[in-house]
Amino acid sequence: MDSEERPAKMRKLDHTLENMDTEIAESAPADGASDPPDTTLVDELPHAEMSNDDENHDKLPGDAGPKISKNQLKKQRRLERWEAGREDRKVVRKEKIKAKKERIREARAQPYAEGEENSGEAIKRRRPGILGTQVPITVIFDCDFNDLMFDTEMKSMGLQITRCYSDNRKAPFRAHLALSSFGGKMQERFDGILAKQYTSWKGFQFFSEDFVHVAEQSKEWMRGKDGGDIAGALKQNDDSTEDTEEEGEVVYLSSDSDVTLERLKPNSTYIIGGLVDRNRHKGICYRRAKSRGIKTAKLPIGQYLDMKSRQILATNHVLEIMLKWLELGDWGKAFMEVIPRRKGGVLRSELEEGGKEGEQGEGEQQDEQEEGGQRDEQEEDTADNSGPHIHFKEGDNSAEGGTAKDLQSYAEDEASTPSAAVEPRLPE
Structure with a gap:
């Protein structure tokens, strides 16, 4: 076989062998001693050359690495442009924040220029970061129900607790908040997913003890210097002739109770069951309170509202209703502002007024029908007497x-x- 017809690998191998033979011949001893040449390197060379050729066989000429698709290349370039514009975006973001602060500053100064310093809206605008008035009321969330809730329900309970803190912080009249039986899955969620943000919450304390122990401690901080002032609906409904010992009561709120809560009292502690169970465990909070000798009561929903669904509310809704009562002093208005519309709640006073108006309208309609009938009879009599x-x-x-x-x-x-x-x- 001619050298031109041989494969490239064979030609390269022959060329290498010829070079090796030349080097061996040149390095042979001058005295003509015939030592056998070392062919170990020669035997290993074909394998090394063939393996290198196999590795480079799939690579095209000029390729520096593995090829990527056009979409991947676009994404890579877009990411590079995004990283390159990071500093520019930071400058734009700072300018937007600065402009927003300037607009807020001008909006706060506008009421003073227009002479509205004493208006309620002006006070709200010039005090955006000031907390509401602290009142001597404590609300405890009993969260000793970890074993009765699924993971999704535990997540919902955590969101409700977070919402309670937010509603209380924004309310014009704030209550003391506490969480009892804090531990287990609830604590794992607050420490992990929520990154221990609860540790910086002001006016919200977490206890591993049960609600009875926390209720005893609540009496101490309500009597302290930061216990709060009697204001809002507490001041309007405060009766000085009432026995002062009854003002420090502890009540577990439950829809299964036979007692209706008429109003909130100063220096009192109200306990809300922190349970999301889709009504699987009926009456568990009521039995839990009775077993510990704690009073029970229910919100006066039935006295003020006519509801199409159950009178069981979420934890955050119960607290929000109580905060609204402290602000408005009217349970009916508090219910209508807080209870979701999907529950179909209607004020009984409106239903009664609508019923009276309906009866009055029916009476007027009946009178009109009677008058119309009399007129028809008179016309018939006139027609009868007018001719044969x-x-x-x-x-x-x-x-x-x-x-x-x-x-x-x-x-x-x-x-x-x-x-x-x-x-x-x-x-x-």
Whole structure:
């Protein structure tokens, strides 16, 4: 086989072997000693050359690495442009924040220029970061129900607790908040997913003890210097003649209770069951309170609202209703502002007013119908007395008092008479 017809690998191997033979011949001893040449390197060279050729066989000329698709290349370039513009975006973001602060500053200064310093809206605008008035009321969330909730329900319970803190912080009249039996899955979620943000919450304390122990401690901080002032609806409903010992009561709120909560009292502690169970464990909070000797009561929902669904509310809704009552002093208004519309709650006072208006409208309509009937009767009497009344006999062309021919002539005579105002009534 000629050298031109050999494969490239074989030519490269032959070229390498020829070079090796030349080097061996040049390095042979001068005295003509015939030492056997070392062919170890020669035996290993074909394998090394072939392996290198196999690795480079799939690589195209000029390739520096593995090829990527066009979409991947676009994404890579877009990411590079995004990283390159990071500093520019930071500058733009700072300018936007600065402009927003300037607008807020101008909006706060506008009421003073217009002479609205004493208006309520002006006070709200110039005090955006000031907390509401602290009142001597404590609300405890009993969260000793970890074993009764699924993971999704535990997540919902955590969100409700977070919402409670937010609502209380924004309310014009704030209550002391506490969480009892803090541990297990609830604590794992607050420490992990929520990154221990609860440790910086102001006015919200977390305890591993049960609600009875926390209720005893709440009496101490409500009597302290930061216990709060009697304000809002507490001040309006405060009765100085009432026994002061009853003002420090502890009540577990439960919809299964027979006692209705009429109003909130100063220096009192109200316990809400922190349970999301889709009504699987009925009456568990009520039995839990009774077993520990704690009073129970329910919100007066039935007295003020007519609801199409169950009167069981979420934890954050119960707290928000209590905060609204402290602000408004009216349970009905508090319910209507907080309870979701999907529950179909309607004020009973509105239903009663609507019923009275409906009865009044029905009475007026009945009077109109009676008056209309009387007018119809009068018109019929007038028509009857205005002319002759002639009756035909059924199945006969003759009429009482004369024949049909006599009737026709009578009608013609009456029509020709000027004094005739009404034509005779002919049968249909």
